[in-house]
Amino acid sequence: MIEVRELTKRYRGAVAVDGLSFVVKPGSVTGFLGPNGAGKSTTMRVLLGLDAPTSGTALVNGRRYGELTGPMFEVGALLDPGAVHGGRSAFMHLYCLARTNGIGRRRVADVLEQVGLAGVARKRVHGFSLGMKQRLGIAVALLGDPGVLMFDEPVNGLDPDGVRWIRELMRSLAAQGRTVLISSHLMSEMQLTADRLVIVGRGRLIEDTTVAELAQRFRLGVLVRSPLAAELTGVLTAAGAEVVPDPGGGLSVHGMEVARIGDLAAAQGIPVHEVTPRSASLEDAYLALTAADVEYRAGAR
Template identity: 60%
Template sequence: MDVGTVTLEAKGLTKRYGKTSAVDDLSFAVEAGRVTGFLGPNGAGKSTTMRMLLGLDRPDSGSALVHGRRLAELRHPVREVGAALGPGAVHPGRTAYDHLLALAASNRIGRRRVTEVLDITGLARVARRRAGGFSLGMSQRLSIAGALLGDPGVLLFDEPVNGLDPEGVRWVRRLMKGLAAEDRTVFVSSHLMSEMELTADHVVVIGGGRLIADTDVHEFIASSSRSAVRVSSPQAAQLRVRLETEGAAVTSDAQRTLLVSGMDCAQISRIAGECGAELHELTQHRSSLEEAFMELTGHSVEYRSGSPEPA
């Protein structure tokens, strides 16, 4: 598989439940060789979209394609697509080993691969324990082991770090990046913006079932209006006039301090030199993924917390 090859596509996906539109004419493409974060507020339609991509839910219109075909048309789907949609799809009376062995046998996968994925996910020592006694974090690892079982080139993970301790979160991050480095397609849904900022190369953002953004993660962050340069100068007033003339958006943070959006430090420094403004501070404030996400999706949040009453 070549890096940059489109392997996973949503084309005009629409899904309604009664009068409620869960997904509304949603289109995007996911490429191999990078981690793509799938982001959106609660109720945005992420889980429904993932289920349609995997053929678990039928869209009312549109199509969900893997390598240009519906999942049901793939000859060996488990060898081409792996998915971890949550830790609950395991019989509690089965051991981790037996659970994976049953999946392997039904898909003509050898026992050796069962041992391999138990090692990869750190479950080798508890392989003979019943899944019903697993912690949430261990169950999450078992779900991921099932996704890796067929050694697929396309992988979908829904909230894979839920229930994991800090070491487990770091392990998932390394795993995702490692899979992408092997030119696999990695599509990850998560509410943890700080973790997605460290893990994802690209983001697909939806709200209200509609596409909001489909872009490089750094470009997404840079597009936030909260990204600004803090400028301190004794000639702040005259510098502000020049900056606004050149197209920057400028607000005053203090008497001699400006917050400048739409220009980088080099541009501001050049303009300050041209108008004779002395610079005492020139600091780039970079928004976080969380700040950019909240700014872009605030209008589509389904449930909002009320402000606390003053004491």
């Protein structure tokens, strides 16, 4: 798994990561979220041995990246899809990496097929679109069939079909028992993909929670629709709920669970056409949590 313990990273006078601690366990997709400059990419770079920590530790499977004897077989990562020699073909880019780790041509062909690049395997990378380079970078991450995977903004440049493919790939990797960490600014996609969330701001931990727990915390009540709205309002209010008309029609009920609403309506013979619990979107919850930690904020004209 991934373990970050009291990690601090300073660049001259700037603090990029400030005493950050979290754990990413196998079997789930963890979204790594935060505003620009929050320290997400720096944390990943330290985990991969590209930057040295000022203090604290960043471990993969209990060891620093430099101590791994077969790193490609333990951890795969995509940080920069453009970090590839443009004159090489997709196949040769992967094959050169494979040779350094004793991986055969068959595995190279397999991952190219898996990411949808088999048809352009012999084409030079300099002619690839950003989405194709993203797919190639993901192929590199998968090459050693590692148990730990880290991706920094993996859906950049992908069309809707590619975004869905990435989502399904991430969830299937987690379902296989792998550890999957994804840094992203696309809250709508994280809401569909992630199981857990690590939210940071100014290099510090803001939240380490599940998507379900965050949705529960930012609940917006229950939407109820009934042809006998007035009668139902009286019943629910008498039972202690707060009931107000919903702007979109129906009733907005606060302070009462779905099951209790249904039971009360059934006991009084009141028909109910809809009972829907509602929460703020992940984007709204994220913005509320990180409002004080945004470093780059546009001014109003």
